[in-house]
Amino acid sequence: MILVLVQLSFPILAGLGVMKIISLREYPNKTTELILKYFAYAVSIIFIFSLLLSNLIGQWFITRVNDYAAGIEASRGQMAQQFRALAKYSSGMFTGDIIVGFALLTVSFGAAVFYLNKKISKDVLVILFIAVVLIDLWRIDARGAKYVENPNVETQFKTPEYAKIIKAQNDKEPFRIFNMKQDGSLGSFNQNSNFNAYFLLEDFYGYSGIKPRAYQDFMDVVGPVNQTLWRLTNVKYIIMEQQAQFPGLTLIGGSGKEFVYRNENALPRFFLANKVEQKPALDVLRAMKSDTFDPKEIAFVQNEKVEVQIPDSTASVFIEKYQDERVSLKVNASGNNFLVFSATYMPKGWHAAVDKSETKIYRVDHALMGIIVPKGTHEIEFRYEPKSFVISKYLALSLSSLVVLGLVISLLLEVLKKKKTKSSL
Structure with missing residues (x-):
């Protein structure tokens, strides 16, 4: 979010600079006129030297890259090979950036000096500035990766029959x-890539490769094909790919090499557990x-004693609002009941509140969350709001406001200064 300041400030400051000139x-x-003149001389000299010494600069850059590649050869041979292969290309880009950058600066500051010496008009000055900006933007846009529209994109994201x-x-x-299919199709076990998110289906196995360690423990220690884990994680x-006999699974559709089963034993995303006990993490996974x-x-919780009561038939959980970062529930507890939220435990991000009063979140079954709900009907809220996000949000807002206010x-002040100057003439 802090980039908002840069994105907002630079164009405005550039516009103000042009207005000042x-x-x-x-x-x-x-x-100010002397500063512009000396800057014009300085960038012109650097531009000339960059042209004359371009080969020397390029060779220096290649040497630096090759020296770095040699330093990592033993530990990262493949990366060292990539650096060497790209050394000449990177060198050309580096020297080109120097030459073009200082050429554009020479044109810009030179145009400003010519304008001050009444050699060109205001309109020509503005046209030159616009041309410099467009040339620079086109140059940057022309480099790097090029994305070509995939002609099969509609076919790739055609809704599969199971969805x-x-x-x-x-x-x-x-x-x-x-x-669980292993035929290599998008969304299958060995070609997941979170494909099913495109169809707004939450995938037990298909989240980002960068996932919390505790969740990865489910995959590594328990294994993804496990009915207790399926029940726990909703x-x-x-x-x-073929029909199978698993307790609690009901076939609801499919044919050929694709069959869809409903897990009758799956627990809801939020449920009330009957009791809470202490158990080490590894024992829970086993x-x-x-x-x-x-x-x-x-x-199961770790290293904490939690006293709760078994919920009776009057206890219930109703989801009022469900979003990725905020959940609202209405819970009727028959006593001190324990509510389990089948989402990854992240103590620096998730917060829970009972009737708008912050409450403790327990680490449940190694990787999930749980809270104690006192007897009665209560409004429960879970919200994902890391402190770092809140600080960054308000810092960016404050600094952006100060920048706008300063501008x-x-x-x-500039308008008042002009009025004062005119009145004194």
Whole structure:
């Protein structure tokens, strides 16, 4: 977000700079004129030297790249080879940037000096500045990666049959899916790439490769094909290449090499556990792997004693609003009940509140979240709001406001200065 300041400030400051140069004819300022003149001389000299010494600069750059490649050869041979292969290309880009950059600066400052000496008009000056900007933007745009429209993009993102079958179930509450197919199709187990997010389906296996360590422990220690883990993590639909007999799975559609099952044992995204016990993380993962515990019956926490009561038939959880970063629930607790949220435990990001009063979030079943809900009907809120995000947001807002305020004040001062100068003439 801090880039907003740069994106906002540079064009405005450039515009103000051009206005200042234009006003120097009407309101001369010897100091400013000398600065522009000496800058024009300096950039012109550097431009000439960069032309004369371009080969020397290029060879120096190549030598630097090759020296670096030699230094990493032993530990990262493939990367060293890439650096050597790109050394000449990078050198050309480096020297080209120097030459073109100082050429454009020479034209810009030279045009300003010519304008002050009344060699060119204001209109010509502005046209030259616009031309310099457009040339520079075109030059940057012309380099780097080029993206070509994939002619098969519509086919690639055609809704797969399993997604149509799942959406036809008209589920009103959040759920996850797990595509166990291994045929290499997009969205399958070995070609996931979070493909199913395109169809607004939350994928048990298909999140970013950069994931919390605790969640990765589910994959590494327990393994993705595990019914206790499916039940705990709200995996309601499972896609397979062939028909299979798993307890609690009901075939709801599919044919050929694609079959969709509904997991009748899947717990909701939010549920009330009957009791809470302490257990080390590795023991929890082992219990999951061996399918020896029911996550609805027991929620495991680490190094904490949590006293809760078993919810009775009057206890309920209703989702009022569900977004990625904010969830609102209405929970009716029959006593001190324990609410489990099947989302990754991230203590520096997630916050929970009972009737707008902050409450503690417990680490549950190694990687998930849970809170204590006191007896009665309560409004529960989970929100993902890292302190770093809040600080950055308000810092960017404050600094952006100060920049805008400073620009407004400087414009007003400039207008008042002009009025004062005119009145004194």
